[in-house]
Amino acid sequence: MTETLLREMRGQLRDGGLRGYLLVRDLRTGEELGIEPDAQLPSASLVKVPLALATAERIRRGELDGATTLEVRPGGITTPGPTGLSRFRHPARVAVDDLVYLSTCISDGTAADALFELTPPDRVTRILHELGLHGITVRHTVYELSDTPEERFDGAQAHLAHALAIDAGTSGRGHRVPQLDTTRANTGSARAWADLLQALWTPSSIHSEVAERVRGLMAHNLMRQRLAPDFASDAAIWSSKTGTLLNLRHEIGVVEHADGQSFAVAVLTESVVPASRQPGAEALMARVARTLRDHLRQL
Numbered sequence: 224m225t226e227t228l229l230r231e232m233r234g235q236l237r238d239g240g241l242r243g244y245l246l247v248r249d250l251r252t253g254e255e256l257g258i259e260p261d262a263q264l265p266s267a268s269l270v271k272v273p274l275a276l277a278t279a280e281r282i283r284r285g286e287l288d289g290a291t292t293l294e295v296r297p298g299g300i301t302t303p304g305p306t307g308l309s310r311f312r313h314p315a316r317v318a319v320d321d322l323v324y325l326s327t328c329i330s331d332g333t334a335a336d337a338l339f340e341l342t343p344p345d346r347v348t349r350i351l352h353e354l355g356l357h358g359i360t361v362r363h364t365v366y367e368l369s370d371t372p373e374e375r376f377d378g379a380q381a382h383l384a385h386a387l388a389i390d391a392g393t394s395g396r397g398h399r400v401p402q403l404d405t406t407r408a409n410t411g412s413a414r415a416w417a418d419l420l421q422a423l424w425t426p427s428s429i430h431s432e433v434a435e436r437v438r439g440l441m442a443h444n445l446m447r448q449r450l451a452p453d454f455a456s457d458a459a460i461w462s463s464k465t466g467t468l469l470n471l472r473h474e475i476g477v478v479e480h481a482d483g484q485s486f487a488v489a490v491l492t493e494s495v496v497p498a499s500r501q502p503g504a505e506a507l508m509a510r511v512a513r514t515l516r517d518h519l520r521q522l
Contacts, residue, residue, distance in 0.1 A: 239507040240496040246413040247515040250485040256515045265408035267466030275327045277350040279433045289320035307331025327440040332365040339364045355428040358415025413489040416475045420487035453509035454478040470494040
């Protein structure tokens, strides 16, 4: 029955123009269901969760002070983006703690890169390893995500950038677009992201205060158009982070049910449709993930 379900879900993703890489895990029993959960994909803005974790851990160790303010100036640390500090017209001083909030909860790329100046990408990866978390690699800042072919075309030609993203890859996951090349990009698999979620929600190697801080940030994530409609309710809390880059649409999160059950959900997708806005694909991602969760609840 499980194999039949997985085959059906693969077919639905394919018919909807998506290549999907998913893992849903019961955090209490460890039982899980997945579709190619070990494939490595570029992380896009999912990287802001390890960044928040590394920053919170360094604050706990006394290496950083969350109350320290940093000046962010237009023309300085300015990562293009639709929200947050990248839209500011004047210099601002922002505390490290508040930069973590902006980076994680509204996916502010400029705030993230201010944090990366304090904890560079390779340091974030080392901290993950120190905490026993492997399979997620952080190689570059968020600014590099803003330098893709999509930014070089006007809105009417965005489909050309997506066509390049879809067609210019190799079987070994190399890519002519550096941000999509898994040997150069920030990367992680659905399993690795689920492992990170499990470590945050059932902390052992991660200090409980640090885990609580990151969980709280994910609970207040404002980007809720993707999986939240199928997981959030009056009887369930959905805490998550999205990631979007060219034809990639990702979301990782944990759904905590009122009856005590909790599930880690990691959904990574590649669209084969050259279009920037695909609400149907986002609804499909959520439907497939919820179907896997529902099946686990019945086991």
